[in-house]
Amino acid sequence: MSHSNSNLWDAEWEVSVEAAARLIGSQFPALASRPVQRLDHGWDNTVYRVGDEYVFRFPRREVAVASLRMEGQILPQLEAYIQIPYSKPLFHGEGDRDYPLPFLGYPYLPGAYPIGLTDEQRALSAGILAQFLKGLHAFPVEIARENGVQADHRNLADIAARIERMQGFLSKLTPHIEAQDRLAIAGYLDRLPTGRVRPCDVFLHGDLHFKNIVVDETGLVAGVIDWGDINIGHPACDLSIAYSYLPPHARPAFFQTYGPADEETRRLARLIAVYIPMLIWMQAIEDRADAIAEEARSNILRALAD
Incomplete structure (x- = not known):
């Protein structure tokens, strides 16, 4: 049900597990017998796991609907550009009288948040992350x-305001x-x-931090999730991962694979690597x-290290 909200992250629409199961089962009969369990919620979406293979995201706020529809259009087109597993929409659902918003279903990407990894484990993903961003930033x-992706409304390149x-x-x-x-x-x-910073426009994930990455049991990056902030803006917004995620000794290998970045870009990338955590x-x-607080803290200290 809708209600008035006081915090930025308060929900306007809550979806119970029963409502989620009903909406999914009625629109996608092949999934009707799968167990549905609540996984998590962010500011914008509530996430349910369906069986072992899928996750569904239901908007919690009206403002999230446009970005969800845009994800549904554009994310399938990224397949030719990136090799890494990512949240590619497979099921496009529409709301009903009780829950009037659209929702999306994706493959479930197995793995864990990269929390408490050693520097050596992190360094092993330098090439994976660089290759991922090189391909993503090459998307036209x-x-x-044309698919409705907007310029970065957060104005992250304004360093004084940041x-x-x-x-x-x-x-x-x-x-x-x-x-x-x-x-x-x-x-x-x-x-x-x-x-x-001089403007430079590329297609961005827009929110690339440790809670939007999954790693396998060895600590290697195995997928990128939560594409709700895709936008067009400065590559430094995504390149921040080279500072928040990678130890200093792994950054040269990252930029060798990704390509050169000027001093201004690196400075902005480091700033965002402190800002988001x-x-x-x-x-x-x-x-x-x-555990999340401690990981955020270590991301910041790593970003500040040379």
Whole structure:
């Protein structure tokens, strides 16, 4: 049911497991006998696992509907550009009177979040991540625009505005974090040049961080999930993964495979590699999700390391 919301992440529409099972079973009879269980929810979607093979995403907020429809159109077209398993929509569902929004079903990508990996394990994925982004960023921007993909509304390339927001995050984090971590982040922000970055448009995943990656039992990257923030913008937004995920000694191999990135791009990529985990860290502290909070912290410290 719809209700008024107070937090950014509050739901306007909740989908119970019974409602999800009914919608899936009535529209996709081949799945009707599969067990349905709730997996997780983000700000925009509630996720259900269906049997062993599929996951379905149901929007929780009206604002998520346009991006879900866009995913349904564009993600199948990425197959020619990227080799890595990803959330390719297979089932396109429509809502009913009780739940009036569309929903999508995807193959279930097995694996775990990359939490607590060693630097050696992380370094082994440098080539996989670089090859993935090289292919993704080669997807034609014109085709993305024709399918309704928008420019990056977050304006991530405005470094001065980003620093100001991050200083606000830091003051919220201060009561909860070690003084040395606070000083490391504050010192980094103080030293950053604030000039605007030259615009450069590529097709982006848009939210590439550890909670949107799955790894196999050896720690190798095995899939990329949650494409709800696809947009057209600066490649640094996705290249941030080279700083948040990879230890410093693995970055040269990453850029050797991906291709050269100028100093400005690298600077912005590092900044976003601190920015996104700060958001995750704040929410994890509020949710008392200690393992996620610690992983976000280690992502930031890795991004700050040379």
